[in-house]
Amino acid sequence: MNSIKVSLLISFCLLSFFAFSQKALVTNVHIVSMDGKEVLKNQAVYIVDGKIDQIIPLTAQTPRMYSENLIDGQGAYIFPGLAEFHAHLPVENDGNTQLQEESMWLYLANGVLRIRSMLGHPSHIDLRARVNSGETPGPRVYISGPSFNGNSVTSPQQAAKMVREQKEAGYDHLKIHPGVELDEMWEISKTAKELGIPFGGHVPLAVGIKNALGSGFKSIEHMDGYMEGLLPDNLEIDPATSGPFNLKLVGEVQMEKLPNLIQMALDQGTYIAPTLTLFDRYFGYIPADEFRQAPEMKYLPGxxxxxxxxxxxxxxxxxMLDKEFVAPYLxxxxxxxxxxxxxxxxxxxASDSPQVFNVPGFSIHHEIRLMSEAGMSNYEILKSGSVEPAKYMGEENDWGMIKKGMAADFVMVQNNPLEDLNTMQKPLGVMIRGQWISGEKLQAELDRIEKNHERKP
Structure with missing residues (x-):
């Protein structure tokens, strides 16, 4: 596009900039678009009705852009925002939705703009509606229904009925928990595929990782079932002595079995929600009292x-959590x-928040640290929180990148997150549904939530 066309475009933008309140302009930013690894330097983003209408390079020929509502990034970076794809939203308590609404702000304050809640409740459907309408500020929400487990599922026929009921109720996803039998799992799979609703979760012992993959699990939570699938075929598992997630059996693992399981996952298009921080904090050997003192605990009830x-x-x-057992497992x-x-x-x-010592939003940054320490590149870490979740939901043309026509959902930070992961812990502001929330507003909400849960001396 030549400089004359750029000038005409910007003039049009400025003439019409606030004809409607749904328009916004963010300028002087560098864009980590996630459409490849290149960073677009010195850009402006023009937003209309919650979508990115134009991305405009700022050059010496670009006229100065100004508006009373102009968001000047002053050389900051924007990226598509993070997704927490294993959340556990609080439930409404006798009409009290305070903890739900606080969780929404905790996510936003940490740059989390989408969540997949993996243990559903009818009150979550109402919460999703309030968030989508703008009544309750928060990230965009996908909701799994109540869990399929050994108590809620009683037969293949009843399991199929439960799938149909959750689809009709408006849930986005199905959650599998331990206790489901193999014949019940096949019926869940068959019915879910007919209705077009994805399912995933834990791998029940009676199902096993191969059948879980074969049945069409869209996601394996916690990398569950893989270790059991790598144990010797003749090894009998005694849950009474094997520890949580059978961690005491890690010495029996046969890694030569892994390539076959990997190929099955690739063939099925299965995703992994690793939740490294859940195991580091809940099932790790660091004492509970140490995590009790973590600074983010002040944002949750005592x-x-x-x-x-x-x-x-x-x-x-x-x-069960002695270091001699846990360290090899981790x-x-x-x-x-x-x-x-x-x-x-x-x-x-995915970090599994709020769960044991994983505070909404903050726990995602613990997950990021552990992914990095394991060897994952910064770009791939960001991809796991943007591009891949969008693909998971079949919405890769709608969000997950900063591109023309996509949702105006992004986070502004001081430094380039491809070089500095820690910069994402302190957003300068977030754009969600085309609405700007400043860093000052995010901090004010954190302060309010902290005050709500002040501990008595």
């Missing part, structure tokens, strides 16, 4: 933190994570 402490301490007292998980990733199995960013 009774919830105490529940988490009690749950972890119970395992500590039973000797090392195995890091190795498994990288083997899957480097083989091309797509990863979706």
């Amino acid at each position: 009774f919830l933190i105490q529940q988490w402490v009690n749950a972890k301490k119970q395992m500590e007292r039973a000797g 090392e195995f998980r890091r190795k498994l994570f990288m083997e899957l990733h480097q083989s091309g199995v797509p990863m979706i960013m």
Whole structure:
């Protein structure tokens, strides 16, 4: 586009800039578009009705752009924002939605602009509607229905009925938990495929990783089932002695079995939600009292933190989390994570929040740190939180990148996140649905939430 056309375009933008309130202009930014690794330097982004209408290079020939509502990035970077694809939204409590709404702000304040809630409740459907309408500020929300597990599923026929009911209720996804039998799993799979609703979750012991992949699990949460699939065929698992997630059996793993499982995942198009931070914090050997003191715990109710402490301490007292057992297991998980990733199995960013010592939004940055320490590149980490989740939902043409025609959902930070992952921990502001929320507003909401949960001296 020559300089005359650029001038005409910008003149048109300025003439019409605030004819409608749904328009916005962000200028003087560098764009980490995630459409490849190149950073677009010195750009302006023109937004109309929540979508990116134009991306305009700023050159010596570009006229000065000004508006009373102009968002001047002053050389900051913008990227598509992060997705937390294993969240556990709080449920409404007798009409009280405070914790739900606070969770929404905790995500936004950490640059999380989309979540997939993986343990559904009818109140989440109402929350999604309020967020989508703009009544409740928050990231865009996808909701799994109530879990399919050994208590909720009683037969293949009842399982199929449950799938149909959740689809009709408006859930976006199905969540599988332990206890589902193999014949029930096949019926869940068959019905879900007929209705076009994705499913994923834990791998029930009676199903196993090969059948889970074969049935069409869209996502394997926590990399569950892989270790069991790598154990000797004649090894009998005794859950009473094998520890959480059978971590005490890690010494029996036969890694030579992994390539076959990887090929199955690639053939099926299965994604992995690794939740490295859940295992580092909940099932790791670092004591519960140390995590109790983490600074972000001040944003959640004290009774919830105490529940988490009690749950972890119970395992500590039973000797399940001794370092001699846990350290080899965590090392195995890091190795498994990288083997899957480097083989091309797509990863979706997931931290399991709010769960034990994982505070909404903040836990994503713990997940990012662990992904980096395992060996994943900064670009691939960002991709797992943007491009891959969009593909997962079949919406890669709508979001996940900063491109013309896509959703105006992005985060502004001081430095280039492809070089500095820590910069994402302190957004200068977020653009969500074409609406700008400044860093000052995000901090004010954090301060308000902290005050709501002040501990008594």
